[in-house]
Amino acid sequence: MKYRVTHITEFIYEARVGLCYNLARLVPRQLPHQQVRDASLHIDPYPQDHDREIDFFGNQTDYFSIQHPHDSLRVTAVSEVEVQGAKPEPRGRTENLSWEEACERLRNDHSPESIDALQFTLDSPMIAVEDILADYARPSFRPGRLLDEAVHDLMCRIFKDFKYDPEFSSIATPLKEVMEHRSGVCQDFAHLAIGCLRSQGLAARYVSGYLETDAPPGKERLIGADASHAWFSVYHPASGWRDFDPTNNQRPGERYITLAWGRDFADATPLKGVAYGGGEHQLKVSVDVARIDRSGRKSLAER
Numbered sequence: 001m002k003y004r005v006t007h008i009t010e011f012i013y014e015a016r017v018g019l020c021y022n023l024a025r026l027v028p029r030q031l032p033h034q035q036v037r038d039a040s041l042h043i044d045p046y047p048q049d050h051d052r053e054i055d056f057f058g059n060q061t062d063y064f065s066i067q068h069p070h071d072s073l074r075v076t077a078v079s080e081v082e083v084q085g086a087k088p089e090p091r092g093r094t095e096n097l098s099w100e101e102a103c104e105r106l107r108n109d110h111s112p113e114s115i116d117a118l119q120f121t122l123d124s125p126m127i128a129v130e131d132i133l134a135d136y137a138r139p140s141f142r143p144g145r146l147l148d149e150a151v152h153d154l155m156c157r158i159f160k161d162f163k164y165d166p167e168f169s170s171i172a173t174p175l176k177e178v179m180e181h182r183s184g185v186c187q188d189f190a191h192l193a194i195g196c197l198r199s200q201g202l203a204a205r206y207v208s209g210y211l212e213t214d215a216p217p218g219k220e221r222l223i224g225a226d227a228s229h230a231w232f233s234v235y236h237p238a239s240g241w242r243d244f245d246p247t248n249n250q251r252p253g254e255r256y257i258t259l260a261w262g263r264d265f266a267d268a269t270p271l272k273g274v275a276y277g278g279g280e281h282q283l284k285v286s287v288d289v290a291r292i293d294r295s296g297r298k299s300l301a302e303r
Contacts (some may be wrong), residue, residue: 014279022273026077059260095238103201105237120203124263137196159249203235
C-alpha cells in the first residue's frame with residue numbers, strides 16, 4: 001500500500017517568542033518492508049539553522065532554531081510511503097522459544113543484535129520497572145509459555161482491561177496513575193506493555209508511527225488514527241523485533257507506518273523544543289494518512 005502522510009503541528013503563543021530551539025522526528029524510517037519515496041518538512045517562520053542527522057536509534061532527526069520574534073510556529077511534514085505489509089521474519093530463523101529461553105539467550109548471546117537489544121531491558125526516563133508492573137505481567141508469563149503467546153496475551157489483557165481516553169492522560173502522566181485508573185492513550189499502553197516486559201527480563205522498545213486515517217471498505221477504523229500512534233516491539237533472539245499494538249489488540253500490518261523508535265516516548269517524540277518567551281501557548285496537531293494510487297491521487301476509498 002502507498003500512503004501520503006501529512007502531519008501538521010502548530011504552536012500559537014500568547015506573547016511573542018524571541019528564540020526557540022526544536023527537534024523533530026517527522027520523517028518515517030526506511031525499512032525492508034517500508035520505503036519512503038518522498039519526504040518534505042516545511043517550517044514557518046523559516047529557521048535560521050536547520051540540520052538533519054540520524055540519531056542513536058537510527059531515526060532521522062531535524063534540529064532547527066528560529067532566532068527572531070514570532071507569534072506562532074507551524075511545522076508541516078509530508079511523506080509518501082510504500083508499505084509492503086507486516087515486517088517479514090528472516091528465513092530459517094523462526095525457532096519457537098519460551099519466554100524464559102528468550103531471556104536466557106538474550107543474556108548469553110554476544111551477537112551485535114542481542115548486545116544492542118540489551119539496552120531495552122533497562123529502565124528508561126519514562127519507564128521504571130516496579131512491582132506493580134511485574135504483578136500485572138505475571139499471569140501472561142506462566143512458566144514454559146512461548147514468548148509470542150505470552151506477549152500476545154499481555155497485549156490482549158491491556159486492550160481488555162484499559163479504556164482508551166484521550167482526555168485522561170498527558171505526556172507527564174506516570175504509569176502508576178494509568179494503572180490505578182485503568183485509562184490512557186496509545187502512548188500509555190505502549191509504556192505499560194514495555195514496563196511489563198522489562199519486568200520479566202525481556203527487551204522491549206517504544207515505536208511511534210501512524211495509522212491509515214480512513215478504513216477501506218470492509219475494515220474497521222483503528223483507534224488513534226487521527227493523530228500519531230504508538231505501539232511496542234519485543235526482541236525475539238531467534239527472529240528479531242516483533243511489533244504489537246495493545247491499543248487495537250493486533251499485530252501491526254500494512255496500515256501501519258513506522259516513524260521512529262527508542263526506549264520510550266522521550267526517544268521518539270515527533271516534535272519537541274524550548275521557547276524563550278511566549279507565555280501560555282495553544283497547541284494544534286493534525287494527522288492525515290491517505291491511501292494513494294499509482295498516479296499519486298487519493299484512492300476512491302479515501303475520497
